[in-house]
Amino acid sequence: MKANIIGLDIAKSVFQAHGADTNGKCVFKRKLGRSEVSAFFAKLDPCEVVLEACGSAHYWARVISSAGHDVKLVSPDRVKPFVKKGKKNDAVDAAAICLAATHPDTMFVPIKTEEQQDVLSLHSTRALLVKQQTMLSNALRALASEFGLVVPLGTRRLPDLIAKIETSTGLPPAMKQSAMLLFEHYEKVAQSIGALEARIRAHAKSNEDARRLMTIPGVGPVTASLVVASVADIGSFASARHFAAWLGLVPRQHSTGGKTRLGRITKAGNRQIRTLLVLGATSMLNHAHKWNSAAGQWLCKLVERRPRRLATVALANKLGRIIWALLSRKEVYRPVGSSVAAA
Incomplete structure (x- = not known):
């Protein structure tokens, strides 16, 4: 049969x-x-x-x-x-x-093509190396702090930390050797990340949808390239809210008996895109007063009455909805709060 x-x-x-x-x-x-x-x-x-x-x-x-x-x-x-x-x-x-x-x-x-999976391999490798880079940086700082050597936060300060270790007298030779080994490994990982990001930027510049997304404040080439490679068909999402829900940027619901109770965001769906959108929203939050648009005014008013972290997630949600709108309508972002057709 x-x-x-x-x-x-x-x-x-x-x-x-x-x-x-x-x-x-x-x-x-x-x-x-x-x-x-x-x-x-x-x-x-x-x-x-x-x-x-x-x-x-x-x-x-x-x-x-x-x-x-x-x-x-x-x-x-x-x-x-x-x-x-x-x-x-x-x-x-x-x-x-x-x-x-x-x-x-x-x-x-939607079924992904080989080209999409090829680009996603760059993003998954980059995400792994960034995680290793953070681990190496933390391990190096922790090792130096055990011997009383500290520097301000930031990856740019690591060479200063290595200089302190090299010039400090009285440090055990094994400690200096371990620190140099960690720093060498850190630099190799940083170089690999730079090479991957160069290929990701090249993909973002060559893809029409990615260029369209990069017109959104807070969305860079890495985020745009990842969205384009991950979303095989934007038409599979009925609305912008469905897309935001797929990203895990909508609140959980614990509703019963007609009482609506909303909790934290679901964190479902694509974790990499959600992380990049939150990072982009965090950057835009620090420049909200310079964002001359309806979204910038909305964000400034939101920060005045809500915690900054909540405002960041709310802006990430809005960025996700804008992404859906631009991909669905084949438009570019206009700073005044509306969109115009791409030339």
Whole structure:
């Protein structure tokens, strides 16, 4: 019997396929090895294939799509409610993927191209190196402070700290050697970050949507490039609020009995974009009085009656909504608070 929809649970080596007909009845269950996946779907008649959006999902989606199938990716949090309690295995997960895909409220994840994943590899590597850079800086400062040597905050002050260590007399040789080793490693990581950022800036300058986003105050080439590479289809978000919710910049809800209770932001969705937007908003908060626009006036009034951290997150939310508007309407940002069509 022909399967109308196939749920595929992917893993490193073992894959589980669950085929169902138009009524949702199971047609077949099949365990596949990694090398068998392409041949298996090449023999099947074109149908709908659903995968869970996880590691290597975009790659397998492209592979199966090349065989003529309609491939969709579903978010893991949409699949979890359909997994039978106490009976979790690969076959159950594949069946749950089928059920999640047929639910009317399910939203699918757009499949990324190789070019998008290529750019995202630059951003993920940069994020890892920045984290290592911070760790090395903190380790160096902590080591020096154990011997009474401190300098003001900031990465630009690290050479001054190394100069103090080199010129200080009475320091143990092992301590000096360890400090120099940390600083050398720090400089190598900083050089690698600079090389990655140069490639990211080049991508931002060559992409039309990224150039459009860079007209927004607080959005630089790194943020613009990451947004363009991460968001495969801005049309998948019905409104600016949906996009802000995907970024995790909307408050949690604990509402019941008609009483609305809002908490902290959800922090769901893409963490890297959210972090960069908050950093950009923090920078704009320090220059709010110079921001000659409706958004700048709104921000100044908000800071007067709300804590600065809350104002920062609120501005990050607004930046996310502006990003959705510019990408959806193919416009550029105008400082007075409106948008005009890009030339």
